[in-house]
């Protein structure tokens with residue numbers, strides 16, 4: 501027993517749970533719209549919203565629609581949006597040159613959002629998989645994913661995104677040394693305030709399946725990503741990776757996936773006290789949405805509970821496909837006085 505907790509009946513834990521007012525007063529962690537980064541999928545075309553079968557309620561949006569979505573998100577108070585391009589298969593090559601094309605889909609979307617909705621922070625993804633003919637995050641040479649050559653390409657990609665106006669760069673590739681290389685290049689190019697949110701502890705996870713459908717990488721991917729993404733059995737390694745990325749110049753760090761890895765979030769926050777984020781990934785979204793759509797769980801309540809759990813685990817924020825839906829519910833709760 502905790503030393504300051506007297507014996508029953510002096511202590512009755514139910515006293516503080518007896519009314520909504522007392523529960524509100526004593527709640528330790530709270531969810532806010534300010535905790536959200538909203539990942540969105542961008543595609544080419546004009547006025548297009550294309551549903552993604554494995555992510556009910558999520559669409560691929562053409563650039564004009566992404567700008568509208570960003571304006572809506574800003575209106576709801578969501579601080580950041582994260583862009584993932586669905587690249588035309590014809591533009592996928594072995595050298596991945598489309599990744600640093602200043603006029604690629606992601607860079608056009610960054611510029612369009614920053615022109616129309618400057619107040620929302622725009623986050624990017626840095627990895628070669630949307631542009632790679634074989635679906636990997638790095639170059640494949642003789643069946644190996646090569647590290648240093650990939651890092652050189654990622655630096656070009658990062659600079660093109662920063663040049664387009666990105667506020668937060670998200671290296672998600674898990675190559676070694678990429679944070680340092682990107683940071684040095686950003687400083688040299690005068691991009692002093694461009695931040696890096698490193699996907700520091702990113703696991704080789706089956707929960708990314710629907711995302712790979714969404715960006716059109718599922719068919720392309722040969723093999724798995726286990727030589728660069730982490731083994732789900734590892735925990736100490738996550739701390740070493742976070743320490744390494746911070747030392748190389750990451751401003752913020754991420755754990756990914758989210759819900760199955762809340763223990764890692766807690767360890768990272770406790771060990772370093774740095775801005776710590778989790779990515780509630782596509783498979784987590786699909787599980788919750790799928791069960792809700794079948795009437796097996798309460799969609800709204802399970803969504804909010806899952807998001808609050810990230811706060812309890814020590815996260816400062818969450819990348820979540822639920823961001824606008826959750827933001828609307830939180831706003832309604834506010835006006836209802838609850």
Ligand code: PBG
Pocket residue numbers: 625626627629637672673707708709710711712725780781782783
């Ligand atoms: C690409 C990337 C992935 C995700 C974010 N960036 C997929 C992967 O590593 O295969 C997954 C996001 C999600 O599942 O929602 N490097």
